[in-house]
Amino acid sequence: MFLGLGAPELIFILIVVLVIFGPKNLPKLGKSFGQTVKGIREGMEGEDKPAKADATAESKPAEDVVVEHVDADDEDAPAAAEGKKFCGSCGAENPADNKFCKSCGAKLD
Template sequence: MIAGMGMPELMVILLVVLVLFGPKNLPKLGKTLGETVKNVREGMEEDDTPKAARAAPAQDPKVSEASSDSDAQ
């Protein structure tokens, strides 16, 4: 039983999907749905990482000043 639905309800839903999309489009629909679920899961995992780990370290201002001074000479 999925979300309070039994086998008869799932069969009706499957039949409606088959009629709406046709047998030729079902593999494409399944592939797209699978890729979407995968992308959502990956996005959720990325969201779990701390912001400090994701943020790039700031460049030291002294290093950038030194490089711009050497470029000017």
């Protein structure tokens, strides 16, 4: 049972779709439907997280970062001493165990 529809109803719907679109156009229809579902899911995630395709298209090369030695006793130590990583693409702060940036999805070194 799928969305309140039984087997006879689903078979009837499939036959109608086959008659309307024809067997040659069903793969195109399936691909289009899949892309639509993917777009809806990405849209539901919100504007907080850009889509992976957008993030890679807009990504810029990482700039060289100079890390200075920090003593463990220094209370004003940067986040790197606290076990955090910064993204080379967007500069977002990430936990040390992350392999990818939580903001833009770029791979962390």
